Amino acid sequence: MNFNKKSPWILHYDGSSCNGCDIGVLACLTPLYDVERFGVINTGNPRHADILLLTGSLNAQNIPVVQQIYDQMPEPKVVAAIGICATSGGIFAECYNVVGGVDKVLPVDVYVPGCAARPQAIIDGVVKALSILDEKQNALKGR
Amino acid sequence: MLLAIKVILIIILTPLAGGLLAGFDRIISARLQGRKGPPLLQPFYDVLKLLQKETIEVNASHRFYVYVSLLFIVFTAIVMLLGGDILLTIFVLTLGSIFFVFGGYASQSPYSVIGAERELLQMMAYEPMVFMTAAGLYYVTNTFFIKDIISRDIPAIVYLPAIFLGFVYILTFKLRKSPFDLSVGHHAHQELVQGISTEYSGRALAAIEVTHWYESIIAMAFVYIFFAANSVISHVVALIVCLVVYLFEIIVDNSTVRVKWQMALTSAWVVSGVLGILNLAVLFFFEF
Numbered sequence: 269m270n271f272n273k274k275s276p277w278i279l280h281y282d283g284s285s286c287n288g289c290d291i292g293v294l295a296c297l298t299p300l301y302d303v304e305r306f307g308v309i310n311t312g313n314p315r316h317a318d319i320l321l322l323t324g325s326l327n328a329q330n331i332p333v334v335q336q337i338y339d340q341m342p343e344p345k346v347v348a349a350i351g352i353c354a355t356s357g358g359i360f361a362e363c364y365n366v367v368g369g370v371d372k373v374l375p376v377d378v379y380v381p382g383c384a385a386r387p388q389a390i391i392d393g394v395v396k397a398l399s400i401l402d403e404k405q406n407a408l409k410g411r
Numbered sequence: 412m413l414l415a416i417k418v419i420l421i422i423i424l425t426p427l428a429g430g431l432l433a434g435f436d437r438i439i440s441a442r443l444q445g446r447k448g449p450p451l452l453q454p455f456y457d458v459l460k461l462l463q464k465e466t467i468e469v470n471a472s473h474r475f476y477v478y479v480s481l482l483f484i485v486f487t488a489i490v491m492l493l494g495g496d497i498l499l500t501i502f503v504l505t506l507g508s509i510f511f512v513f514g515g516y517a518s519q520s521p522y523s524v525i526g527a528e529r530e531l532l533q534m535m536a537y538e539p540m541v542f543m544t545a546a547g548l549y550y551v552t553n554t555f556f557i558k559d560i561i562s563r564d565i566p567a568i569v570y571l572p573a574i575f576l577g578f579v580y581i582l583t584f585k586l587r588k589s590p591f592d593l594s595v596g597h598h599a600h601q602e603l604v605q606g607i608s609t610e611y612s613g614r615a616l617a618a619i620e621v622t623h624w625y626e627s628i629i630a631m632a633f634v635y636i637f638f639a640a641n642s643v644i645s646h647v648v649a650l651i652v653c654l655v656v657y658l659f660e661i662i663v664d665n666s667t668v669r670v671k672w673q674m675a676l677t678s679a680w681v682v683s684g685v686l687g688i689l690n691l692a693v694l695f696f697f698e699f
Contacts, residue, residue, distance in 0.1 A: 271459040271463065274453075274456035275460040299444065299446045302441070302446040302447055305449060307456055318460075342466070344464070344465075
């Protein structure tokens, strides 16, 4: 039996977000939505995290940071791109410094579009990420 | 044979009780913050998940220290709950904490090194009071054996109220609760990330969690010793007091902010110095 679904620990990284989606992510932890009901903890530490939530588009400066954070996370792990900037670059896609969405660098499992992504949508995205995490866990066992 | 069964029961039941206490802690904390909170069994789900995850090895030795720490803490729990020597309990408990500090120093992450240094300072802060507790209990009961201390006519709290208050003060360090959660924490700390446990993942992190469950029960057992005597009612009272003290620690955890290490160290020493020495002096002069 897998316990990922019972205890998803989250790491949140702000690429070059306008803070709209970040506030959405943090709002999930407040008493109104209280995702700790489902065992979600905002760890702030890649070594402890299961799910990487990325907000904002990627630019030349934060690509190595994002890659390092991803490499530091233990298997199994999933990446969720939160907000339209993280999914495709959004309105910043044409900027000279912006590379595009998170999927240019990391294998993204869940896309949560929206500007800004609403907390309900983010929770929905995390739930989808959990079933992918479960599949990855089973794949690891089979290896 | 009976001893072997008792030891196995202690090894299994202590973390179960500690995990339930941690789950209770998280629910009460959530309610204090106006949230619903996780299910009671959440700490067990967390550890079971961590056991299934990849364990990243930062270097050859850093996981070793955490497992040795767990081993010593388990030994402490066995000695303590079998009613053994309180001095041995304290020394082995300290040894377990020291190995945990080594675990922090072992990885080169600045966060875990800062955490390890703060943990050493915390140990300096709380150890005097722990020894004062053992000294006070010996002065009152003339024995270091826990099973003799808790089988007297009058519970130790009657003679050692000030030492008990001092012990509750340093209990905050032992339970890793605010305002003294300087070295390691479940909640993300701005300057420290997760302190000593920053570089640990998977099974090693699960071992740290289980160690903490054992430690909470050991800390509560110290509280128990103060109140237990040879009547059944005193043991019931002791259990209730343990729960009340833990509830008090949760409320303190949620209503205070983290202090700087200077404040933690000086306040702990002032409290242990004043309360501990006052209590021992009164006992000495009035010859109880």
